[in-house]
Amino acid sequence: xKLKDARLxxxxxMSEVIFGHGFLHYxxxxxxxxxxxxxxxxxxxxxxxxxxxxxAIPAETETILDVGSGTGSNARALTEAGFKLECxxxxxxxxxxxxxxxxxxxxxxxxxxxxxxxxxRFDMCLFAESFHYIExxxxxxxxxxxxxxxxxxxxxxxxPGKGTLAEGEExxxxxxxxxxxxxxxxxxxxxxxxxxxxxxxxxxFQVLDHLKNVHVAPFVARIRKDYRKANPVRGFLAELLLGKxxxxxxxxxxxxxxxxxxxxxxxxxxxxx
Numbered sequence: 471x472k473l474k475d476a477r478l479x480x481x482x483x484m485s486e487v488i489f490g491h492g493f494l495h496y497x498x499x500x501x502x503x504x505x506x507x508x509x510x511x512x513x514x515x516x517x518x519x520x521x522x523x524x525x526a527i528p529a530e531t532e533t534i535l536d537v538g539s540g541t542g543s544n545a546r547a548l549t550e551a552g553f554k555l556e557c558x559x560x561x562x563x564x565x566x567x568x569x570x571x572x573x574x575x576x577x578x579x580x581x582x583x584x585x586x587x588x589x590x591r592f593d594m595c596l597f598a599e600s601f602h603y604i605e606x607x608x609x610x611x612x613x614x615x616x617x618x619x620x621x622x623x624x625x626x627x628x629x630p631g632k633g634t635l636a637e638g639e640e641x642x643x644x645x646x647x648x649x650x651x652x653x654x655x656x657x658x659x660x661x662x663x664x665x666x667x668x669x670x671x672x673x674x675f676q677v678l679d680h681l682k683n684v685h686v687a688p689f690v691a692r693i694r695k696d697y698r699k700a701n702p703v704r705g706f707l708a709e710l711l712l713g714k715x716x717x718x719x720x721x722x723x724x725x726x727x728x729x730x731x732x733x734x735x736x737x738x739x740x741x742x743x
Contacts, residue, residue, distance in 0.1 A: 494540045495599045495624075496674040496735075498522050503673035507680035515674065519624075520547055523598055526622050526663065526739055527553075535592040535616055537583050538600020542568025542576075548596075549576060558586055584608045586616075593619045601625040606644045606652045614658040614742075621659065621740040624667075626733040646734060659740035671735040675726035687720045 497515025500522075504511040523544070527534075532554060536545050539557035541564055548555055549572065557572070558579040559565050565578045572578065579586065583604055595617040601609060602625050613621050627646040644652075653659055694716060698705030 493517070493520065493543045495519050495544075496671050497677070498667070498670055499673040500670050502669075503676050507677040509681065512674065512677050515677075520544060522737070523596075523622070523624050524548070524551060526624070526737060527594070527596075528620065528739075531593045531619070533592045533594075535595045537595055537597050538603065539568055539578065540564050540600075542572045542578070544596075544598055545576060546571050549573060556588075556590070556592070558583060583612055586612065588616070590616075591618050592616055595621050597621070597623045597625055599625050602627065602643060604643070606649060607656075610652055610656050610658070613740075614656065617742065619742055620662075621738075623736070623738040623740075626668075626671075626729075626735040629732055629734055632732040646736060649738075653740065658742060660743050661738065662741045663737065663739035665737045666734060667737050668730065668733075668735045672726055672730055675729050679722075679725055683722050687722075690716060691720055 493516040495516060496519065497512050498519035498521075499515050500518070504515075520543075524547075534548060534553050534555045536548070536555050536557045539545050539559045540561075542557060545555050545557050545568065554575075556577045556579065557565075557568060558581055559568070560580065560582045562580050565580050568578050579588075583600075595613045601623050627644060627649060630645050630647065650661065653661065694705075694709075697708065
């Protein structure tokens with residue numbers, strides 16, 4: 471299993487256990503960061519994210535291809551809202567979680583969007599924090615193939631000259647300007663909504679940084695110290711194996727500043743011309 475897949479599986483499990491909804495996306499904070507940074511506030515913001523996503527779906531939409539469906543939590547909520555869906559995600563682990571929560575009528579495909587093959591067409595394709603994993607040209611080409619009416623993308627893009635991928639790293643592949651240029655080049659869709667949501671997403675990282683720096687990291691430090699004291703030999707061996715990783719984890723988190731310096735988060739709706 472890839473490290474990314476393991477991380478997504480763990481985050482999905484924690485979301486199921488802590489919040490009960492299993493959302494993998496960030497939170498949406500239209501009123502800014504909460505007065506009390508907490509996991510509870512993050513759970514509410516993740517639900518607000520879905521509600522904002524739902525509001526962007528055109529009223530005439532009936533069928534949706536949920537690209538990068540993850541644990542199926544968005545798909546479940548969309549199904550409850552009356553939409554007919556098919557889902558696709560390359561992670562079989564996440565798809566197993568999705569199938570357990572979705573009706574049997576919702577088909578879940580274990581495949582990359584670039585490799586997806588079907589005779590079916592959908593009113594729209596939906597990307598909720600999944601578009602940035604796909605190269606622009608094949609993503610839009612496949613979208614044009616499967617979306618009869620349009621597309622909704624709620625995701626982030628690299629800032630020009632920032633957020634460059636390391637060799638072999640998966641993640642954000644294009645800037646917003648590159649995306650718009652590719653949309654224009656292919657000439658299938660036109661942009662009908664394009665809103666900068668970065669300021670409403672950033673509090674997610676402020677809350678996560680607070681929880682890590684104020685609560686989790688001190689707890690881990692205390693456990694390490696107590697374990698070394700109670701078990702000198704095993705503690706020494708554990709530090710040899712895990713010490714460097716734990717030291718990196720205990721460094722103060724600055725994800726909010728890092729994200730704001732590299733990415734912009736946007737809600738985009740495309741309509742077929």
